Amino acid sequence: MSEKVPVLELQRVDKSFGPIDVLHEVSLKVNAGEVLCLLGDNGAGKSTLIKTLAGVHKPTRGKILMDGQEVTFDGPRDAAGRGIATVHQFGGTFPLMSIGRSFFVGVEPSKGWGPFKVFDRKTANDTAVKAVQDFGITRIEDGERLVGSLSGGERQSLAIARAVHFGARVLILDEPTAALGVKQASHVLRIVNETKRRGLAVIFITHQVMHAMAVGDHFAVLIRGAIAADFRKGEKTREEITDLMAGGETMKDLEANIEGYMETHEGHPPPAKA
Amino acid sequence: MDLIGTFLRRPAAASILSLIGVLAFYAIFGGVDLGRFAAAASWVNLAANLGIVALPVGLLMIAGEIDISIGAMIPAGSMTTAILSGYFGLPILVGMLGALAVGVLVGLVNGLLTVRTTVPSLIVTLGTLVAMQGIVLSSSVLLTGGVSVSLAAPDWAKFAFGHLIAGSHQVIIVWWVLLTMIFAFVVHKTRYGNWIFAMGGDKDSARNAGIPTKRLTIGLFILSAVCASFVGMCQAILFNSAQVSGGMGFIFNAIVSIVVGGVLLTGGFGSILGIFFGTVTFAVVSQGIYFTNIDRNWSNLIIGAVLLLAVLMNNTFRKLAVNYTGAKNRN
Numbered sequence: 001m002s003e004k005v006p007v008l009e010l011q012r013v014d015k016s017f018g019p020i021d022v023l024h025e026v027s028l029k030v031n032a033g034e035v036l037c038l039l040g041d042n043g044a045g046k047s048t049l050i051k052t053l054a055g056v057h058k059p060t061r062g063k064i065l066m067d068g069q070e071v072t073f074d075g076p077r078d079a080a081g082r083g084i085a086t087v088h089q090f091g092g093t094f095p096l097m098s099i100g101r102s103f104f105v106g107v108e109p110s111k112g113w114g115p116f117k118v119f120d121r122k123t124a125n126d127t128a129v130k131a132v133q134d135f136g137i138t139r140i141e142d143g144e145r146l147v148g149s150l151s152g153g154e155r156q157s158l159a160i161a162r163a164v165h166f167g168a169r170v171l172i173l174d175e176p177t178a179a180l181g182v183k184q185a186s187h188v189l190r191i192v193n194e195t196k197r198r199g200l201a202v203i204f205i206t207h208q209v210m211h212a213m214a215v216g217d218h219f220a221v222l223i224r225g226a227i228a229a230d231f232r233k234g235e236k237t238r239e240e241i242t243d244l245m246a247g248g249e250t251m252k253d254l255e256a257n258i259e260g261y262m263e264t265h266e267g268h269p270p271p272a273k274a
Numbered sequence: 275m276d277l278i279g280t281f282l283r284r285p286a287a288a289s290i291l292s293l294i295g296v297l298a299f300y301a302i303f304g305g306v307d308l309g310r311f312a313a314a315a316s317w318v319n320l321a322a323n324l325g326i327v328a329l330p331v332g333l334l335m336i337a338g339e340i341d342i343s344i345g346a347m348i349p350a351g352s353m354t355t356a357i358l359s360g361y362f363g364l365p366i367l368v369g370m371l372g373a374l375a376v377g378v379l380v381g382l383v384n385g386l387l388t389v390r391t392t393v394p395s396l397i398v399t400l401g402t403l404v405a406m407q408g409i410v411l412s413s414s415v416l417l418t419g420g421v422s423v424s425l426a427a428p429d430w431a432k433f434a435f436g437h438l439i440a441g442s443h444q445v446i447i448v449w450w451v452l453l454t455m456i457f458a459f460v461v462h463k464t465r466y467g468n469w470i471f472a473m474g475g476d477k478d479s480a481r482n483a484g485i486p487t488k489r490l491t492i493g494l495f496i497l498s499a500v501c502a503s504f505v506g507m508c509q510a511i512l513f514n515s516a517q518v519s520g521g522m523g524f525i526f527n528a529i530v531s532i533v534v535g536g537v538l539l540t541g542g543f544g545s546i547l548g549i550f551f552g553t554v555t556f557a558v559v560s561q562g563i564y565f566t567n568i569d570r571n572w573s574n575l576i577i578g579a580v581l582l583l584a585v586l587m588n589n590t591f592r593k594l595a596v597n598y599t600g601a602k603n604r605n
């Protein structure tokens with residue numbers, strides 16, 4: 001495995017905003033056809049890391065490498081041009097636009113010439129519908145439908161299909177299953193696996209360990225801006241991962257604490273902290 | 275059935291239904307002769323002046339912003355034209371370009387302040403609205419010693435911007451129709467329209483998709499300020515004079531027209547056709563009352579009722595559009 005050149009690699013990346021250090025010596029690698037799960041609690045620096053990967057922020061120190069070559073992103077468009085696509089929690093799509101139009105935002109197909117270049121609606125609709133259907137979402141048949149009429153899982157799928165269609169090599173999924181029900185989430189996970197099968201490198205950000213374990217090949221846990229653990233599939237159990245995410249305080253200790261409290265408080269659990 | 279559904283899911287549906295409703299109301303309860311009304315100039319003149327401002331402001335609203343400084347830009351445009359070409363006697367072209375340049379400048383200020391700060395554009399343009407009123411008033415007094423300036427435009431300028439077709443219809447109507455067609459083409463047929471809708475739907479995603487949101491926002495603010503000063507310029511040429519006051523009515527009238535026309539206040543949804551019919555509806559309500567035997571003091575009540583009804587219809591139709599799951603089994 002080690003001889004494979006990772007598609008995207010971070011080497012000791014720091015990011016600070018003024019005096020506040022948000023990321024500290026983060027090193028990551030993701031290979032083609034692999035899913036890297038980035039786990040972390042709220043406030044661990046996940047979104048800063050995503051934004052750094054997507055070219056929104058420039059690292060304060062450290063290197064970003066693509067295919068072994070050092071790169072600097074001059075903004076999100078540059079990163080996207082190099083094949084890094086980010087899909088956000090709600091699909092990053094536009095609820096009141098048609099599927100065809102939202103699929104091609106920023107890269108509209110056109111026909112005609114000169115000042116009369118017009119948006120090619122039919123091509124846009126047909127391409128968009130075909131792209132999502134290729135991912136197994138066959139319920140979408142009409143590109144004129146508004147994105148708002150899709151379910152949460154379908155929206156995620158549309159966004160992923162869009163990224164793949166436009167030649168993404170690295171797909172960053174920001175909490176794609178967080179707002180979804182069980183069934184919808186499994187749809188999305190299936191699409192993540194399909195994306196991996198097509199040879200993309202996927203960075204899957206989540207705090208749901210179960211979802212991560214369902215698709216991940218490689219895991220990294222982020223705590224207070226630093227990588228606290230880095231391991232491959234099968235090396236750690238679900239409990240161990242959850243404990244790591246909780247910041248070292250193991251779930252067992254926590255349970256023991258709660259039990260101890262309940263014994264001395266007539267079986268009541270401790271009051272929830274705000 | 276499918277045809278009706280397709281019609282109702284369009285953003286312009288409610289404005290067209292409102293227009294039909296208002297016309298029917300005036301014809302039945304006000305005794306209006308619709309043929310005579312259609313030939314009348316008053317409502318078309320109002321619609322044209324208002325429409326040229328409503329189009330770009332509507333685009334800004336689709337993009338998730340708003341510009342109320344247009345209220346000051348109309349007198350600013352007419353005063354700039356009149357002061358440069360009337361008071362100082364410079365060629366009319368200088369006055370006209372000066373008016374449009376003032377529009378570019380104020381639009382640029384609005385746009386830059388909106389994209390560089392986190393202040394909502396309503397507040398930014400409220401600031402420039404009041405500031406421009408002050409600038410127009412004090413520079414008029416300073417330069418000309420008065421608040422009203424006369425202007426004698428040459429024939430060609432009168433013909434192009436300020437004469438009455440058949441003695442009643444302002445030539446600005448032609449500009450309005452022309453601009454509506456250009457706007458409709460750009461917004462619904464080119465990629466730039468798609469960018470505006472995307473920006474109003476979700477600004478961050480639009481930026482991440484590579485749309486130059488800042489430049490587009492600034493451009494739209496410039497467009498609305500220039501359109502407003504264009505209307506002011508045409509009025510100065512038509513009436514042979516300009517006053518520092520006036521124009522404030524345009525702010526609310528334009529917003530009413532746009533909202534009746536199906537533009538979502540929070541952005542992301544709307545159409546040029548809708549804004550066009552919203553403007554016509556507004557003009558028909560406010561001018562049509564003079565053709566009825568209804569006391570004209572009621573016209574604002576009717577406008578308010580039409581506004582509320584149209585917004586309710588818009589919400590219903592938009593829901594219809596969002597819930598529409600597509601033509602089944604087309605192949």
